Each structure stands twice: as structure tokens, then as C-alpha cells.
Amino acid sequence: MTDTLLRGRLLTFHREPLGAEDTEAYSFIEDGAILMRDGLIAAQGAYPDLSESADGVPVTDHRPHLLIAGFIDPHIHFPQVQIVASWGRQLLDWLNGYTFPAEAEYCNAQHARAMAGRFCSLLTDHGTTTAVAFCSSHKTSAEALFAEASDRNMRMIAGKTMMDRNAPDNVLDTPQTSYDDSKALIAAWHGKGRASYAITPRFAITSSPEQLEMAGSLASEHPECYIQTHLSENHDEIAFTGELYPDARDYLDVYETYGLLGRRTLLGHAIHLTEREIGAIAQSGAHPVFCPTSNLFLGSGLFDDAGLRARGITSGIATDIGAGTSYSMLQTLNEGYKVLQLQDQSLHALRAFYWITRGNADVLGLTDKIGTLDAGTEADVVVLDSAATPAMALRMEKAHSLSEELFALQMMGDDRAIVQTYVAGVPRKGVEA
Ligand SMILES: [Zn+2]
Structure with a gap:
């Protein structure tokens, strides 16, 4: 059994957001964490809570980046x-x-x-x-x-x-x-x-x-x-x-x-x-x-x-x-x-990020396995840097809400904004064939 704790700003969707301000549709935890175990997400939540119960587990600290489903x-x-x-x-x-x-x-x-x-x-x-x-x-x-x-x-x-x-x-x-x-x-x-x-x-x-x-x-x-x-x-x-x-x-x-x-x-x-x-x-x-x-x-x-x-x-x-x-x-x-x-x-940005994660998982009938950061699902996780390029970093200086940050990522982001990609708990970004 190998455990890893990812720390970062955690975002996961519960359902499709009905509008740009539909905060009930998702969970966003500024100091969040994901406990990965044997390719699955064993738990997720606030970092202080998880780190207490996962004493001794190695932590990969991705702050200030976002953690979102693959x-x-x-x-x-x-x-x-x-x-x-x-x-x-x-x-x-x-x-x-x-x-x-x-x-x-x-x-x-x-x-x-x-x-x-x-x-x-x-x-x-x-x-x-x-x-x-x-x-x-x-x-x-x-x-x-x-x-x-x-x-x-x-x-x-x-x-x-x-x-x-x-x-x-x-x-x-x-x-x-x-x-x-x-x-x-x-x-x-x-x-x-x-x-x-x-x-x-x-x-x-x-x-x-x-x-x-x-x-x-x-x-x-x-x-x-x-x-x-x-x-x-x-x-x-x-x-x-x-x-x-x-x-x-x-x-x-x-x-x-x-x-x-x-x-x-x-x-x-x-x-x-x-x-x-x-x-x-x-x-x-x-x-x-x-x-x-x-x-x-x-x-x-x-x-x-x-x-x-x-x-x-x-x-x-x-x-x-x-x-x-x-x-x-x-x-x-x-x-x-x-x-x-x-x-x-x-x-709008909330629906956009829902769509490429839980939304597409729903189309495939797979929301119990992929598309969210829910405990029990597969540990496919993306780490996103909203300030990955000089132009994005400059834009971020004036982004004051999660929606604004996500929208800038939606319009300006590409592979440079992907800091890491975990596939069943294993980091794969930059791994050559
Ligand atoms: Zn085609």
C-alpha cells in the first residue's frame, strides 16, 4: 500500500453548474488535499484534516496551483x-x-x-x-x-x-x-x-x-x-x-x-x-x-x-x-x-471545467470512476497553473474570483498550464514513451 498526499487548491464538481455563480455545484477548498492510495482517491478535503489522519504520508505540495480531475x-x-x-x-x-x-x-x-x-x-x-x-x-x-x-x-x-x-x-x-x-x-x-x-x-x-x-x-x-x-x-x-x-x-x-x-x-x-x-x-x-x-x-x-x-x-x-x-x-x-x-x-468557466471533467464522464456513464475528486474514484488528477505564462501571470493580477481565474485558464491555457498529470496516482507529465 503506497499513500501520497497532494496539497493544493482543490476543485471538484457535484453536478453541472446552472450559472456562473452556482456555488452549490462544486466544492472548492483553498488549502485542500487528496489522499491517493493504490491508484484510487482514498480521501479528499481540507489539508489540515487530512494531514492529521495521514500522519507520515509523503506530501507533494502543489500550492498555489489548482487540483482538478483529469x-x-x-x-x-x-x-x-x-x-x-x-x-x-x-x-x-x-x-x-x-x-x-x-x-x-x-x-x-x-x-x-x-x-x-x-x-x-x-x-x-x-x-x-x-x-x-x-x-x-x-x-x-x-x-x-x-x-x-x-x-x-x-x-x-x-x-x-x-x-x-x-x-x-x-x-x-x-x-x-x-x-x-x-x-x-x-x-x-x-x-x-x-x-x-x-x-x-x-x-x-x-x-x-x-x-x-x-x-x-x-x-x-x-x-x-x-x-x-x-x-x-x-x-x-x-x-x-x-x-x-x-x-x-x-x-x-x-x-x-x-x-x-x-x-x-x-x-x-x-x-x-x-x-x-x-x-x-x-x-x-x-x-x-x-x-x-x-x-x-x-x-x-x-x-x-x-x-x-x-x-x-x-x-x-x-x-x-x-x-x-x-x-x-x-x-x-x-x-x-x-x-x-x-x-x-x-x-461560462464553471460549466466549461465541469464539461471537460464530470460532464464528459457523465456522457460515458463513468462518474463513479472518473471526472471528479470524490473518494473511491480513480486517482486521475491534473495540477493547473493559472499563471503559467507571462501573459497569464499578468492577467491573474486582476483576477479576483475563482470564476475569473478559470475563465482566463479556459481562454489562455494550454499544455504550459499543466504542471503535472497523475494517472491512477502516478505522475505522467513529461514522461517519454
Ligand atoms: Zn472524428
């Missing part, structure tokens, strides 16, 4: 680490020009494992302790990512992408191989340590009806798994989907028809939705995932957060690397704020 990124593409910031036009050109050639390399197990190490390090260097990742269509890519995350005891949700048409041969599978490979990966990894499997049809365009039927079979045989895909990111994508599935009522109906819509379904983007689609998402309990840096980079459109919320839909927020341009969930919040500003919507 960030969760619910939509990211592992094999796109080397094509971030590649010049292109819009979604379909970008996929053909950059994405597919890069993903083709992940049939090589050595390359996949080397990149998995770099990917996991980049995540933790940016404060992200859990990701929901698309791998390439090759089984090797998912094996590499699960193995790497397992070695680091990092909570990872991932899946081998299913795609059997409208892409180069070297990234295509078949309905049968996609089913067999997914099935084998579920058996090998789902529920093993901190790993979970996501059944991953890339999107309607790259899957034949036969393949989506196989994906539906996987979903009904493994209701414990997640399902991740893309929905209505771009107008050309929607039009092409309509041509490929002429009998579908709309884009979402393609997924519904094959039994892929439910509470554990994550729908990347979900920007250009019809009234019927919004109703069906609300009824199914599925979760759109807002990817602001990606939506701006590819010129895809503006995510209607308030409109979806008004219908009772719970959305996640994510980077979507590599069309997204930053691994930082703080920078994701920054761009998310601006996307909502353009629609007369707002993203």
Missing part, C-alpha cells in the same frame, strides 16, 4: 497524430488527401506501438487522462493503443475503425473481417484493467449496408461496449450519405436502422441536424460530441449546444485530433466558447 477527451483519432495541421479544404478532401494515407501505416505493429506511446504522452502532457479514440481499420492499431494505455494504467476507450468502401484499399476491411477483428479485440481488451471497447464504424460513407449490419450485430451482442461514429459534420458528407442510403429518412436513420443508436453511442460533430434527428437523439439518449477546433479548421459549421440542451440532450466536448488543431482541452474550451459566442450562446 480531463476527458471523448472524440480523438489516434492514427492522425502526424497529420494535425495539414493544409486542406473540407472534410472529404481532407480524408482522402491526408487521413487515409496516414492511417494506412498503422497496419505495421511497430509503427502503431511507437505512435501509441507518443499519443498517450501527448494526452497526459495536456492534462487528458481518458480518451475515446478511433484507431485505424487495422486490428494492430487498436492492439497497440490498448497495450500502451494498459502499461500506463490509463483509462482508454477505443476501437478498430470499420470501413469497407470509399477509401483506398490499404485502409479497407470487409464486413466479415471487421466483425471478426472487433470481436477478438472486445474479448481481449474490454473490461481488462481500465480498457473499454468502442464499436467503431467510421461513418455511413465508408461502410456498406452489410458492414453496418455487422456493426449492429456487435452492438446487440455486446451492449456493454460503446459505439462511436460521425454524424452530419459537413453538407457534402450529408448529401453523399443520402445517395448511398436512398431509403434512409435522413443521415441518423442509417445508424438507427442498424441498431447503432443508444445511450452508449457517441456521435461526433452532429452539426447540421434535422428536427427529426434531434428528436431521435433525445429519445435514444445518445450523445453528440462537440469538436470546436475541428469544426472551425475544416469550416464544417457551428454546433448548436443550446438547441440540443433545450431538448434534454447531453453532449460531450472533444478535440477531434487530427482535424482538431490542439490536444489541449483548455484550447478546445477556448474555441468552443467562440463558436457559441457566434450563436449568442455562452460557455
Whole structure:
């Protein structure tokens, strides 16, 4: 049994803040502490109380920095680490020009494992302790990512992408191989340590009806798994989907028809939705995932957060690397704020920090494990420096409340603001693969 006590300014959320001054939604302790034991949070509270009961336990003093739950990124593409910031036009050109050639390399197990190490390090260097990742269509890519995350005891949700048409041969599978490979990966990894499997049809365009039927079979045989895909990111994508599935009522109906819509379904983007689609998402309990840096980079459109919320839909927020341009969930919040500003919507700092921690955990149904600093949950903790750069330090001189401090972090913060990232109680910032 190894105990460690972290000391710092502790912030954790109990529920979604209803407004910028909703102090009931969170706990903030100026001189707080977290007792970590065997990868879990054994206790948290005021430092004087905890230090008394944890006599003799080594203390890591992070004051004056903030201690907050590790960030969760619910939509990211592992094999796109080397094509971030590649010049292109819009979604379909970008996929053909950059994405597919890069993903083709992940049939090589050595390359996949080397990149998995770099990917996991980049995540933790940016404060992200859990990701929901698309791998390439090759089984090797998912094996590499699960193995790497397992070695680091990092909570990872991932899946081998299913795609059997409208892409180069070297990234295509078949309905049968996609089913067999997914099935084998579920058996090998789902529920093993901190790993979970996501059944991953890339999107309607790259899957034949036969393949989506196989994906539906996987979903009904493994209701414990997640399902991740893309929905209505771009107008050309929607039009092409309509041509490929002429009998579908709309884009979402393609997924519904094959039994892929439910509470554990994550729908990347979900920007250009019809009234019927919004109703069906609300009824199914599925979760759109807002990817602001990606939506701006590819010129895809503006995510209607308030409109979806008004219908009772719970959305996640994510980077979507590599069309997204930053691994930082703080920078994701920054761009998310601006996307909502353009629609007369707002993203105040309390909700923003709730969203990338407990909010995204709620989308995944995992608030009992991650997303808070509650006793009994996994010890994924981020240490944040609000004055990490000269410009931030200058701003902090005039920040007089927690909300103001968090908002400056939301707008100006990136990996430089991440002092340390604890993954299951182990410091991982700056650890090379
Ligand atoms: Zn994506």
C-alpha cells in the first residue's frame, strides 16, 4: 500500500453548474488535499484534516496551483497524430488527401506501438487522462493503443475503425473481417484493467449496408461496449450519405436502422441536424460530441449546444485530433466558447471545467470512476497553473474570483498550464514513451 498526499487548491464538481455563480455545484477548498492510495482517491478535503489522519504520508505540495480531475477527451483519432495541421479544404478532401494515407501505416505493429506511446504522452502532457479514440481499420492499431494505455494504467476507450468502401484499399476491411477483428479485440481488451471497447464504424460513407449490419450485430451482442461514429459534420458528407442510403429518412436513420443508436453511442460533430434527428437523439439518449477546433479548421459549421440542451440532450466536448488543431482541452474550451459566442450562446468557466471533467464522464456513464475528486474514484488528477505564462501571470493580477481565474485558464491555457498529470496516482507529465 503506497499513500501520497497532494496539497493544493482543490476543485471538484457535484453536478453541472446552472450559472456562473452556482456555488452549490462544486466544492472548492483553498488549502485542500487528496489522499491517493493504490491508484484510487482514498480521501479528499481540507489539508489540515487530512494531514492529521495521514500522519507520515509523503506530501507533494502543489500550492498555489489548482487540483482538478483529469480531463476527458471523448472524440480523438489516434492514427492522425502526424497529420494535425495539414493544409486542406473540407472534410472529404481532407480524408482522402491526408487521413487515409496516414492511417494506412498503422497496419505495421511497430509503427502503431511507437505512435501509441507518443499519443498517450501527448494526452497526459495536456492534462487528458481518458480518451475515446478511433484507431485505424487495422486490428494492430487498436492492439497497440490498448497495450500502451494498459502499461500506463490509463483509462482508454477505443476501437478498430470499420470501413469497407470509399477509401483506398490499404485502409479497407470487409464486413466479415471487421466483425471478426472487433470481436477478438472486445474479448481481449474490454473490461481488462481500465480498457473499454468502442464499436467503431467510421461513418455511413465508408461502410456498406452489410458492414453496418455487422456493426449492429456487435452492438446487440455486446451492449456493454460503446459505439462511436460521425454524424452530419459537413453538407457534402450529408448529401453523399443520402445517395448511398436512398431509403434512409435522413443521415441518423442509417445508424438507427442498424441498431447503432443508444445511450452508449457517441456521435461526433452532429452539426447540421434535422428536427427529426434531434428528436431521435433525445429519445435514444445518445450523445453528440462537440469538436470546436475541428469544426472551425475544416469550416464544417457551428454546433448548436443550446438547441440540443433545450431538448434534454447531453453532449460531450472533444478535440477531434487530427482535424482538431490542439490536444489541449483548455484550447478546445477556448474555441468552443467562440463558436457559441457566434450563436449568442455562452460557455461560462464553471460549466466549461465541469464539461471537460464530470460532464464528459457523465456522457460515458463513468462518474463513479472518473471526472471528479470524490473518494473511491480513480486517482486521475491534473495540477493547473493559472499563471503559467507571462501573459497569464499578468492577467491573474486582476483576477479576483475563482470564476475569473478559470475563465482566463479556459481562454489562455494550454499544455504550459499543466504542471503535472497523475494517472491512477502516478505522475505522467513529461514522461517519454
Ligand atoms: Zn472524428
